[in-house]
Amino acid sequence: MSQETEKPLIEFRNITKVYGQGQAEMIALHGVDLKINRGEFVSVMGPSGSGKSTSMNILGCLDVPSSGSYMFQDIAVDKLSRDQRALLRRHYLGFVFQGFNLLSRTSALENVELPLIYRGMAKHERHIKAQKALEIVGLKGWEHHTPAELSGGQQQRVAIARAIVTEPTVLLADEPTGNLDSARSKEVMEMLCSFNRDLGITILMVTHEPDMAEYAKRIVHFVDGLVASDELTARGKL
Amino acid sequence: MIWNAFLLALREIRRNLLRSFLTVLGIVIGIAAVIIMVTIGNGVTLKVSKQIASLGSNLLMARSGGRGITGAKAFSFADVKAIKQEIRHLTAIAPVASKNSTAIFGNKNWGTTVNGVTNDYFVAGNWTMTQGRQFTDSELRAGTMSCIIGNTIWKELYEGQSIAGTKLRLQKLSCEVVGLLAGKGQSAQGRDQDDTILIPLRAMQRRITGTQDFNTFLVAVEEGRSTEKVQKQLERLLRERRHLSANEENDFFLVDTKQIAETLTGTTEMLTSLLGAVAGVSLLVGGIGIMNIMLVSVTERTREIGTRLAIGALESEVLLQFLVEAVVLSSLGGLIGIVLALVASVLIADSMDVPFILNINIIFIASLFSAGVGIVFGYFPARRAARLNPIEALRHE
Numbered sequence: 196m197s198q199e200t201e202k203p204l205i206e207f208r209n210i211t212k213v214y215g216q217g218q219a220e221m222i223a224l225h226g227v228d229l230k231i232n233r234g235e236f237v238s239v240m241g242p243s244g245s246g247k248s249t250s251m252n253i254l255g256c257l258d259v260p261s262s263g264s265y266m267f268q269d270i271a272v273d274k275l276s277r278d279q280r281a282l283l284r285r286h287y288l289g290f291v292f293q294g295f296n297l298l299s300r301t302s303a304l305e306n307v308e309l310p311l312i313y314r315g316m317a318k319h320e321r322h323i324k325a326q327k328a329l330e331i332v333g334l335k336g337w338e339h340h341t342p343a344e345l346s347g348g349q350q351q352r353v354a355i356a357r358a359i360v361t362e363p364t365v366l367l368a369d370e371p372t373g374n375l376d377s378a379r380s381k382e383v384m385e386m387l388c389s390f391n392r393d394l395g396i397t398i399l400m401v402t403h404e405p406d407m408a409e410y411a412k413r414i415v416h417f418v419d420g421l422v423a424s425d426e427l428t429a430r431g432k433l
Numbered sequence: 434m435i436w437n438a439f440l441l442a443l444r445e446i447r448r449n450l451l452r453s454f455l456t457v458l459g460i461v462i463g464i465a466a467v468i469i470m471v472t473i474g475n476g477v478t479l480k481v482s483k484q485i486a487s488l489g490s491n492l493l494m495a496r497s498g499g500r501g502i503t504g505a506k507a508f509s510f511a512d513v514k515a516i517k518q519e520i521r522h523l524t525a526i527a528p529v530a531s532k533n534s535t536a537i538f539g540n541k542n543w544g545t546t547v548n549g550v551t552n553d554y555f556v557a558g559n560w561t562m563t564q565g566r567q568f569t570d571s572e573l574r575a576g577t578m579s580c581i582i583g584n585t586i587w588k589e590l591y592e593g594q595s596i597a598g599t600k601l602r603l604q605k606l607s608c609e610v611v612g613l614l615a616g617k618g619q620s621a622q623g624r625d626q627d628d629t630i631l632i633p634l635r636a637m638q639r640r641i642t643g644t645q646d647f648n649t650f651l652v653a654v655e656e657g658r659s660t661e662k663v664q665k666q667l668e669r670l671l672r673e674r675r676h677l678s679a680n681e682e683n684d685f686f687l688v689d690t691k692q693i694a695e696t697l698t699g700t701t702e703m704l705t706s707l708l709g710a711v712a713g714v715s716l717l718v719g720g721i722g723i724m725n726i727m728l729v730s731v732t733e734r735t736r737e738i739g740t741r742l743a744i745g746a747l748e749s750e751v752l753l754q755f756l757v758e759a760v761v762l763s764s765l766g767g768l769i770g771i772v773l774a775l776v777a778s779v780l781i782a783d784s785m786d787v788p789f790i791l792n793i794n795i796i797f798i799a800s801l802f803s804a805g806v807g808i809v810f811g812y813f814p815a816r817r818a819a820r821l822n823p824i825e826a827l828r829h830e
């Protein structure tokens with residue numbers, strides 16, 4: 196794959212994000228330019244408050260930039276309505292949040308089925324898909340446990356299963372290993388690598404841990420709302 | 434999309450069984466309380482107004498005695514005669530002499546009140562007969578021991594048998610039963626009006642009390658004539674005949690049944706509005722309960738809505754789901770509340786012996802209110818959350 200000729204999957208052009216107004220104004224992004232191609236696995240790093248989560252939220256169409264343009268495939272996301280962005284999330288994006296954000300008192304299976312319900316998938320098909328996704332993340336046999344009955348690592352894996360069950364084009368993960376010990380973190384990272392390798396899912400992941408970042412092919416460093424460095428990892432150079 | 438929202442809402446209800454149950458309970462309590470209170474209130478009002486009607490209209494009652502006065506003079510036939518001469522527009526004057534006694538029939542006995550009366554008593558008290566006849570003139574003149582029994586006596590002693598040719602014993606006296614009064618039920622004061630035995634006044638005086646007088650009489654005033662005016666005339670006449678000087682108090686009571694009726698109507702109206710107020714409070718408490726549950730769960734719900742939005746739900750889909758949930762819970766609560774209220778009302782009405790009157794309007798109003806509360810407090814917090822940016826909703830503390 197030659198990266199020069201192909202159109203990037205994601206393109207940020209001079210994206211800014213300003214929170215608040217007047218005295219309380221806070222500029223989180225100062226004009227970010229970023230291109231990500233289909234099939235990439237990118238780690239996003241940087242000090243706290245440097246704008247990593249803000250960028251991820253804009254990338255994931257959960258939030259809108261204050262200025263600049265964001266192209267997703269051929270779509271100008273910054274021109275879309277709220278509902279159009281929701282549909283974009285529904286059909287192309289998968290999220291793994293740091294806080295898991297599973298529905299409480301809801302079984303793992305039902306949690307994983309949720310995005311499929313919004314896609315209007317029939318019950319039977321939904322069940323099979325969700326079961327398979329849980330199997331992929333190593334939770335076969337835990338389908339009927341609720342989040343309260345699962346460990347942190349297991350909850351994170353349910354959240355990952357929910358993100359990949361729709362076979363999204365892009366998987367966004369904001370500190371997916373933030374709450375896990377190093378053994379569990381490694382498992383999760385291996386899983387993400389395999390999704391990237393075997394399913395061709397483009398992955399963007401925020402992390403503070405250099406060890407984890409090394410699983411990706413490319414590392415983007417944020418400092419003060421700008422991309423400070425952008426380089427390939429050992430894996431990326433292979 | 435609606436079907437989808439319906440399924441999601443049902444799932445949500447099942448998932449939050451306790452919350453759903455409490456919401457439904459709030460609605461059930463609100464609706465049931467209002468319907469029961471109003472139904473019973475209406476029943477009591479109807480019962481009382483029926484009792485008032487059974488008293489007879491335009492009726493005055495005179496009784497000898499007074500506040501703190503002992504040994505007040507009883508009334509005599511001379512008084513009755515004088516009233517007949519002096520006061521116009523009367524339909525009947527009915528002297529009554531009463532005594533408590535035990536009636537014996539076969540091997541059963543029953544304690545009751547025996548009233549010595551004339552046939553004017555039937556006119557004044559609005560009494561009709563279901564069996565037999567009133568007293569004959571000769572019975573009245575001679576003071577024969579003939580008696581007319583009330584419905585309660587008939588039920589207790591005769592157990593529904595015909596009275597024809599039967600005899601009762603009143604203490605030592607035997608008397609021939611000649612008539613049966615139609616039942617009137619309880620008086621407005623709660624006394625059983627049918628627990629009575631009537632005998633000719635003369636028989637009472639000669640054979641039982643041994644006096645020539647009586648301490649009560651009823652005065653029926655012509656329809657359309659003012660009882661107030663008659664009452665004043667009667668009071669003046671009685672004071673005169675009893676030689677009371679201007680500074681002496683009455684040694685007799687004069688009661689206008691219309692006054693009793695007015696007092697009672699006032700009381701039941703007050704009772705009904707009191708019940709209404711209590712019901713209103715229950716409705717409010719139910720509403721506050723629902724509000725509480727919904728507000729307590731708002732943080733969790735906001736996060737949940739954030740999750741759904743992030744996953745790709747449209748704002749309208751989330752709203753529809755919550756609306757359906759609120760409607761399902763409210764209608765379920767409403768339905769249970771109405772059924773419960775109707776069953777309870779029938780039972781309570783039965784045990785209180787008041788008629789069961791169904792008021793469709795109140796069912797309608799109560800349902801509307803509770804459904805409104807359920808929907809407003811279930812739906813509006815959800816709407817606020819669904820309008821948030823998904824990130825803000827997820828971050829909600």
Ligand SMILES: Nc1ncnc2c1ncn2[C@@H]1O[C@H](COP(=O)(O)OP(=O)(O)OP(=O)(O)O)[C@@H](O)[C@H]1O
Nearest residue numbers: 214215221222223242243244245246247248249250
């Ligand atoms: N909703 C918000 N309102 C106001 N300011 C915000 C909001 N979200 C983020 N910020 C500010 O924007 C800046 C960038 O925040 P962001 O969450 O992107 O940082 P981050 O790189 O993810 O940090 P961390 O590593 O701590 O998660 C921070 O200074 C933060 O205070």
Ligand SMILES: [Mg+2]
Nearest residue numbers: 247248249369
């Ligand atoms: Mg962050």
